[in-house]
Amino acid sequence: MELYSLIDIMDVSKSLHFPHRLPEPRALLILVKPITWFPPIWAYLCGVVSSGVSPWSNWGMVVLGMVLAGPVVCGMSQAANDWCDRHVDAINEPHRPIPSGRVPGRWGLWVALVMSALALGIGALLGPWGFGATVFGVLAAWAYSAEPVRLKRSGIWGPGLVGLCYEGLPWFTGAAVLAAGAPSWPVIIVASLYALGAHGIMTLNDFKALEGDRQTGVNSLPVTLGPERAARVACWVMTLPQLAVIALLLGWDRPWHALAIGALLIGQFWAMRILLSDPKGRAPWYNGTGVLFYVSGMMVAAFALRMTGGSG
Template identity: 60%
Template structure:
């Protein structure tokens, strides 16, 4: 069997998708209040695990089990196009899973446990018989928890020597996980045709294009409003103001996006999502500035 080119493997692992969990892990690191330079190797390993390993594994797993859907929606992807031949897609997914677990052993019980949970969610999202992505509500929730909340909590816990993060840090991680559910919905607008044919119940399929767009925007906005209120209560007024400004900018883009969700989802992902994740880091610095609050 011909081996795939390295360029095709890199495309399968989708480096562009690694940023959210790497960023969320970094937010947890900042929120922990621990000195970063003194723990630079832990930070490096955690970022490596969150993005190029666990997230990359999830991409390979998803592309393997979605190869029939991708043949309709995106036939030029590595597996349906034949650039990843035979069962190489599955072998890469399994190999990257093992490599992720190996690296995770260097991050202590919290890091290893988080990696195991993240990998379980990655396989459960795409692989039958569970295949969470068959239901857009459950599938997007699994992605949001894995990409944002789990990565944040892991970063905070690893920096604290395995101690449970403060309750306020956990609350922020949960809220941004909920918001990420809406971000995941944005990715589904490009795959409506194939999802319908293959019985994948994404939110655009279940709720219709307009209903899914409104839901995605609402799910992204409400957690941020709650975060703003929490930061004000904690005395981090300037941080709350900054997140409010970011949310206003998102609101302008949301109004524009909802006028033509299918055509504008990609643009919104490129410009609106960075505003959302910028607020995550602002909230992490708010916790650091207030000593973690609790």
Template identity: 65%
Template sequence: MSAPAPSAVLELLKPITWFAPMWAFGCGLVSSGAPLAERWPLVVAGVLLAGPLVCATSQAANDWFDRHVDAINEPNRPIPSGRIPGRWGLWIALIWTALSAALGAALGPAVFAAAVVGLALAWAYSAPPLRLKRNGWWGNAAVGLCYEGLPWFTGAAVVSAVAPDMRVVTLALLYSAGAHGIMTLNDFKAIEGDRALGVRSLPVQLGPERAARLACWVMALAQVGVIAALIWWGASLHAAIVGALLLAQIALMARFLTDPRGKAAWYNATGTTLYVLGMLAAAFALAGGAGT
């Protein structure tokens, strides 16, 4: 059996999805407050770990175990279309898992631990017997942690060689919780296929309207928690910036809720952008010594 073309492998690994964990990793770097100029090899290695390795592993594993769902929802994806033949999709996921673990180990114990947790959640999300994605409550929580919390933790750890303090962990967990709502937005495009194959995403379980309202509440309340933490730590200016971004999101949410299925992708591109800008503002608060 011939090997797949590099272009098909790259499509399987979905580079567009790497942005979220790489951004969160960058926020972790900023929040550490550490000078980065002399640590650029670690920064580059960490970016590779967060995006092209761990995140790409999760995409390859998901496409392999979702190949029957994709045959309905996205038949042109590399595996159902036959451009990645046989069991190549599984082998790519396994190879990327090994590469991710090896690089994580090279970057220190804290980074290795975060990488192992991320990889375990990536496989648990897609693979039997757990297959967390069968239930939107569990699956979205796993992805939110992998895409936001763990990369943030990793970014702070990779340049300090120790586990980050509780301020970093608090913000990472809050933004991971909010990312549960972002993951719900991603599920709107696959309602028919998920329903047909028994994948109980939140839009399937709750219906599009209720799922959309839940996603908005989850994203907003997580940011309210961030604002409260920043105020408590004395970073009022940064709290105001996050608050202003949240108000702009609420205005966009009102439009999204008028047509959740039709506007889910639109809100994902607009409201989520404001959400991640707030992440960076919060990271700069920690870099400036908030709460110390």
């Protein structure tokens, strides 16, 4: 490990010995990463739409679920991940709130724990299905980041769990809360397919931590396969579930929705070509372009499911 990495890690360790310092308010906001709240909120809204129930019939649950999926559960998972990754971040991104000392002591841990309790409290207000999904989401967040489980170490299980919790679980929750019961099998299948495809999105997200992951034993796909092969795998993983959704919609007599998702997939193929020309450099660009096509397709599929009578 390089000397600067050792120095950064020593700085993180020293910052833990000053628990009486207060964190910077702006650093706390950065810790819970508001920019990451959009995917689970969007997926929750996809679930609401796909349920076949008017959102206006219970708009309070819609708003509460959005707050739970984004700021609370997703924000908690980001705080937990930053706390558990503080030594990795000292290598990759020493300016982040915890390694920089702007969130000193064990404040990062306490924020994650308090938000975990808050998530469970809010989840209990969403009925048994909403509460069950919240419990799963909280446990999954800690299983991803914390020892001894730390599924983040795996390039297969780590991105898969995040994809499930960012796309599949909120979709299921939104549909279940509005329908006041289990979603129909078409809703579950489509939500699961988009969660599977999100594995590829999460793999691309791992490119930014490539050096730190190598040095700390995190076997992400960019580490184990190399950037070029990992990017190709990610593209296939994003593509195949969408092709399955298109086939299902055609089988369910929703050709126009299938056509729209097909057009969005063609847009992703264009973005993928650019990504593959420089996977490490273009991964952030793809997250702002190709992923937009992907999540747009999710909402198209949700409206198609709504027309089939989403709740079962």
